[in-house]
Amino acid sequence: MQLLFWLLTLLTLGSAVMVVYSKNPVHSILWLIVTFFGISGHYVLLNAQFLAIVNIIVYAGAIMVLFLFVVMLMNLNMTSVGIKNKWLTFAGVISGGSLMLILVAALKDASEMRSQLAMHTGDIGLINNLGMVLFKDYVLPFEISSVLFLSAMVGAVLIGKKSENELVNQ
Amino acid sequence: MTLLAFDWAFTIEKAILIAIIISISLVVAMYATYAERKIAGFIQDRVGPNRAGPFGILQPLADGIKLFFKEEVTPNPSNKFLFILGPSLAMLTAMMTSAIIPWGGKIELGGRMVDLQVADINIGILYIFGVVSLGVYGMMVGGWASNNKYSLMAALRGASQAISYELAMGLALIALLMLTGSLSLRTITDQQIHNNWWNIVYQPLGFLIFFICSLAECNRAPFDLPEAESELNMGYHQEYSSMKLGFFLFAEYINMFISCTVIATLYLGGYDMPFVDESQLSGITALIVGLLALFGKTFLLIFVFMWIRWTLPRFRYDQLMNLGWKGLIPLALINMVLTGAIVLFMMK
Numbered sequence: 001m002q003l004l005f006w007l008l009t010l011l012t013l014g015s016a017v018m019v020v021y022s023k024n025p026v027h028s029i030l031w032l033i034v035t036f037f038g039i040s041g042h043y044v045l046l047n048a049q050f051l052a053i054v055n056i057i058v059y060a061g062a063i064m065v066l067f068l069f070v071v072m073l074m075n076l077n078m079t080s081v082g083i084k085n086k087w088l089t090f091a092g093v094i095s096g097g098s099l100m101l102i103l104v105a106a107l108k109d110a111s112e113m114r115s116q117l118a119m120h121t122g123d124i125g126l127i128n129n130l131g132m133v134l135f136k137d138y139v140l141p142f143e144i145s146s147v148l149f150l151s152a153m154v155g156a157v158l159i160g161k162k163s164e165n166e167l168v169n170q
Numbered sequence: 171m172t173l174l175a176f177d178w179a180f181t182i183e184k185a186i187l188i189a190i191i192i193s194i195s196l197v198v199a200m201y202a203t204y205a206e207r208k209i210a211g212f213i214q215d216r217v218g219p220n221r222a223g224p225f226g227i228l229q230p231l232a233d234g235i236k237l238f239f240k241e242e243v244t245p246n247p248s249n250k251f252l253f254i255l256g257p258s259l260a261m262l263t264a265m266m267t268s269a270i271i272p273w274g275g276k277i278e279l280g281g282r283m284v285d286l287q288v289a290d291i292n293i294g295i296l297y298i299f300g301v302v303s304l305g306v307y308g309m310m311v312g313g314w315a316s317n318n319k320y321s322l323m324a325a326l327r328g329a330s331q332a333i334s335y336e337l338a339m340g341l342a343l344i345a346l347l348m349l350t351g352s353l354s355l356r357t358i359t360d361q362q363i364h365n366n367w368w369n370i371v372y373q374p375l376g377f378l379i380f381f382i383c384s385l386a387e388c389n390r391a392p393f394d395l396p397e398a399e400s401e402l403n404m405g406y407h408q409e410y411s412s413m414k415l416g417f418f419l420f421a422e423y424i425n426m427f428i429s430c431t432v433i434a435t436l437y438l439g440g441y442d443m444p445f446v447d448e449s450q451l452s453g454i455t456a457l458i459v460g461l462l463a464l465f466g467k468t469f470l471l472i473f474v475f476m477w478i479r480w481t482l483p484r485f486r487y488d489q490l491m492n493l494g495w496k497g498l499i500p501l502a503l504i505n506m507v508l509t510g511a512i513v514l515f516m517m518k
Binding site for chain 1: 252291292293296297299300303304306307310311314322325326329330333336353
């Protein structure tokens with residue numbers, strides 16, 4: 001188990017670094033897929049098979065395919081991504097740094113959380129328990145987030161839709 | 171050292187089982203090519219392959235040897251690593267899906283209960299979805315790495331088709347899962363054996379949607395747009411030659427075999443032989459009867475796949491997208507809501 005954990009960690013972090021350092025955007029995306037597999041492996045180690053497989057279906061299977069779509073259609077390659085904006089880098093560092101700060105603050109008490117998890121025999125990630133928690137204890141936040149997704153979808157359709165005039169002209 | 175404290179007998183048992191299942195899938199896929207040509211011949215009033223061996227039975231071997239001996243060409247502007255990764259991924263994902271299909275009940279062999287299923291994981295059918303959604307990468311990576319505009323267009327087409335039809339497939343499946351209450355394929359099969367009725371009786375519309383989506387996921391005609399010769403020369407594997415091309419074509423046949431097995435397991439009772447009470451039979455007879463039933467259903471479905479291919483013309487791209495998004499998805503949603511309402515009503 002310990003060995004598997006370290007192997008997976010190495011894989012996840014290594015491929016995450018490769019995402020950043022790859023010159024070619026397509027390679028970056030492929031490395032990101034490897035990263036998702038590493039994360040799914042960690043979920044399996046935590047006995048959360050449902051989360052692991054949903055992570056693969058949704059992120060590696062659907063979202064990354066769309067990423068690949070965009071990059072392949074726009075035909076980005078090594079020469080065209082040479083644009084370096086100093087302010088963009090600056091903003092990236094600040095936002096990344098604040099995300100890390102929040103993550104560290106949230107995981108500060110992780111050792112206490114771990115003892116709680118162990119008491120629940122570690123099967124919280126199985127589909128029955130997850131369904132119970134999601135549709136009983138957290139049903140309101142769950143529904144609100146789904147409405148949020150819906151609104152994003154409606155917005156995308158609205159932006160993508162041609163206006164009446166354009167349709168007449170065609 | 172915890173690494174060496176495995177249950178070695180268990181490991182060896184599973185390894186043998188995996189080897190058997192993979193060789194069976196390969197042989198079935200090999201002879202599916204032969205069956206396809208024979209059926210095409212029958213439908214078009216021709217003879218089909220009849221030169222190699224009696225009735226042309228050695229034709230797939232001859233084709234395989236031919237593919238191996240062809241010159242291997244890697245185009246100069248292509249991305250070498252990804253060019254090889256494409257067909258490998260296609261083959262890998264095609265092989266991986268067979269891991270959770272229950273091929274038969276448990277049998278006793280030398281004092282051990284041997285389970286004819288590589289892994290009975292509690293997410294069952296979702297695992298198949300995960301692997302199928304990764305199957306797109308073989309095509310996309312291969313098509314992009316070829317550095318050919320036709321290959322790229324075909325790869326993008328194939329991927330968008332797969333994503334669109336995966337949605338309707340998932341919705342059809344949700345309705346089925348409401349009835350079974352379990353994701354494990356073993357449990358779903360057992361329920362069908364004990365209820366006496368197969369799931370197709372409860373979910374006729376779901377079965378139809380699932381079947382159509384499987385056709386699209388396997389890139390079979392009338393959904394074979396990624397290979398539309400008249401528009402895209404030869405599709406995403408245009409630059410491939412020799413066994414790399416063979417892998418792409420072969421993976422398609424393995425996918426067809428596995429998806430037919432999945433349909434048989436989900437909707438047609440799996441290894442349940444109709445009109446036979448399996449519990450009355452002894453262990454080894456029940457096993458043989460079960461295997462015959464499962465393979466019989468699978469081969470029948472494969473025949474229907476081929477029948478459709480040689481009967482219907484190919485869809486146009488807009489027709490394909492209209493059918494997926496405006497036809498199948500609303501139908502699957504209605505099916506899901508109706509099933510949910512009936513399940514809720516029956517529980518009260």
